[in-house]
Amino acid sequence: MAPERARRGRRSWKRYSSRTFYLFVSPWIIGFTLLTALPLGYALLVSLTNFNGRTDRWRWIGLRNYRELFGDADAVASLVRTLAYTAIAVPLMVAGGLGLAVLLNRRLKGVGLFRTIFFLPSVVPVVAMAIMWKLILNRDAGILNALLEKVSIGPIAWLVDPNAFYALIILTLWGLGGGMVIMLAALQGVPAELEEAAAVDGASRWHVLRHITVPMISPAIFFQVVTGVIAALQIIIQPLLLAETNQVGSVAQVPQNTHLFMVQVYQEFFANNRYGYGSAMLWVFFLVILLITVVVQRSSRLWVHYEVDSEADR
Amino acid sequence: MTITQTSAAAPATGTPPHTAHRRRRRRTDAAGAYLLLMTLAVLFVGPFVWLVLAAVKTKAEWVAIPAEVLPDTFQWGNFTRALTEINFPAYLGNSLFLSFLYAILVTMSSAAVGFGFARLRGHGKRPLFLLLLSTMMLPQILTLIPTYVLFARAGLVDTYWPWVLWGLAASPYLVFLFRQFFAAIPAELEDAAVIDGCGYGRIFLQIFLPLSRPVLWTAFLLSFTWIWGDYIAPALFLDPDHTTLSVAIAGFYRDPHGNPDATVQAAAAALYVVPVLAIFLFAQRYFIRGVVGSGLKG
Structure with a gap:
């Protein structure tokens, strides 16, 4: 019972x-x-039409948008540019964040203040960030060119082709403090005895960093790479806001070199009213991002050491 | 890890001259580190300083070649013009309203969902959690544009409803933050309440929420700054009268010729970042918790 x-x-x-x-x-x-599945599904349906966002007169056109996309030189070029930006910006971000974290991970006075200073820009709203850097990179009135002139480097037009790409990288790097904080937390979990022991054994500092510290914090580095790649691929606001233009947010005046894939998508949607084609671009991009994420995840087996594996060694 | 094995013998070799040498080396090291840190600090703080300097210059001083670092007299009038040239108070109100609205809703919904994933059992919980984790990796911009198209058809564009819906829908990132926190709370607490006949609704509201004040603050502050700093969603979803400060500052300051009004815009941008910086400086540990908590304990 x-x-x-x-x-x-x-x-x-x-x-x-x-x-x-x-x-x-x-x-x-x-x-x-x-708010996620429905819009994505809707975009998939729209990508099979010639919908222009305004009139209700549209029809199914099958895979024609996708076929057009593979022959669209502008779209392909913007995708290549986006991949190049990712391949350059992410390693710099991760290495920079790691470098700052290593610098701050010692018992020095005032380290907390420096940590605050480096972390600060990563919470600055993107609009303010773009305004600040446009003031600095301004060809005539900016401080950077004023400083460069002191060493007789002529005025550089940072915000137009071909330099706009570097301006975008600089803006991105300024915000690497978020990654630094993650690395710093990871570094503080590395037992100091391990590094000290190696140093006493005569290992150079670079050696210790390369063969002990970095493997120990590789999960944090991996996390940075994954989130960094995804953030870099989808970047759109920064190129729009950095463009020197009288009409903010207008895609037409974004320099060629920062005309990244999402900018191209935005243009197809809101400048050309090609909702069907833009949706096809979104879906192709979705698959590209998925593929890249899987590749990065797979690569982690080669270089990321999780605590569980190293337990046996220690 | 062979280094750890050989290290046992090492301390014996430490002789006095050796340590003196090392102490000296450490001192020059510290000096070098400070020099490097100072230089980097200038690079990181520089943009703030240059923004404020631009905000207190006359237009002539701003465009002067070679660039003038300091203005002759501080043009505080730029700030008054920033406040009056556009309807600054209205945009500020919109920004505050949307940021508070979203932050409160998303903090509560994410806490509830995080509690569900941390403390409750149900069919399909594991695949659901994996789905949640993978949506953290999904670029938001991919769904934003189709959402805009759908919302435009549903008549939700130019209203604040999208932010209500986004807030109610919980943020995967914050759900994960809450889930990690709730999962670490000992089970005895909840068991005792269950034996007393307490339902999970009350356990959540009366036991777990009061315990999670630091995470609640973290979630609230993070989500507040997301909306405060967002540009693309208000630019797409709101008309120029109902939009936020970020959109207004990015595009609405014009001189009579229609060109961007750099000094006044700089003053407005300075006013716009001050709240974020203030929140950040006073609540830095919450931001660190937010960034680190989501990133490491995966």
Whole structure:
């Protein structure tokens, strides 16, 4: 009698618990369905049409948008540019964040102040960031060219082709403090004895960093690479806001060199009213990002050391 | 890891001249580190300083060649013009309203979802959690444009409803933050409440939420700054009268010829970043918790 009742009690408790679980996570499930899955599915349908966003006169055109995309030199060029930007910006971001973290990971007075200073730019809103750097990089009135002139380097037009690309990289690097904080937290988990022991053994500082510190914090570095790649691929606001233009947000005046893939998508949607074609671009990009993420994840087996594996060594 | 094995013998070799040499080396090291840190600090702080300097210059001083570092007299009038040339208070109000609205909603919804994933059991919980983690990796811009198209058809563009919906939908990033925190709370607490006949709704509200004040602050401050700093969503979803300060500052300051009004815009941008910087300086540990907590304990 008693175990029977207990079992029934347990089952109804299980049901209660399961129902409560779904009740608690329902905001996300509903939100994900309506605000992530639905828009993506909708974009997939629109990508098979010639919808222009205005009139309701559209028709199914099958895969024609996709076929056009592979022959679209501008789109392909912007994708290549985006990949190049990612390949340059992410290693610089990760290395810079790691470098700053290593610098700050010692017992020096005032380290907290420096940490605040380096972390600060990463919370500055992108609009303010763009305004600040346009003031610095301004060809005539900017401080950078004024300083360069002191060493007789003529005025450089930073915000137009071909230099706009470097301006974008500089803007990106200024915000590397977020990554630095993650690396710093990881570094503080590395046992000091390990590094000291190696140093006493005569290992050079570079050697210690390369063969002990970096492998120890490789999960944090890996996390930085993954989030950095995804952030870099989807970048759109920075090129729009850095463009020297009278009409902010107008795609037409974004320099060729910072005309990245999402800028191209934005242009197809809102300047050319080609919603169908733009949706096809979004989906191709979605698949490209998925592919890159998988490749990065796979590569992690070669160079990321998780605590569990190294346990045996220690 | 062969280094650890050989290290045991090492301390014996430490002789006095050796340590003196090392102490000297450490001192020059520290000096070098400070020099490097100072230089880097100038690079990181420089843009703020140059912004404020631009904000207190006359237009002539701003375009002067060679560039003048300091103005003759501080043009505080640029700030008054920044406040009056456009309807600054209205845009500020819109920004504050949307930021508070979204931050409160998303903090509460993410806490609830995080609690569900941390403390409750249900069919399909694991695949759901993996789905949540993978959406953290999904670029938001991919869904933003189709969402705009859908919302435009549903008549939700030029209203604040999108922010309500985004807030209610919880943020995967914050869900993960809450989930990690709730999962670390000992089970005895909850077991005792269950035995007393307490439902999970009350356990969440009366036991877990009061315990999680630091994470609540982290989530609130992070999400507040997301909306405060966002440009693309208000630019797409809101008309120029209902838009936020970020959009207004980026594009609405014009001189009579229609060119960007650099000095007044700089003053406005300075006013716009001050709240973020103030929040950051006073609550830095919450931001660090937010950045680190999501990144490491995966």
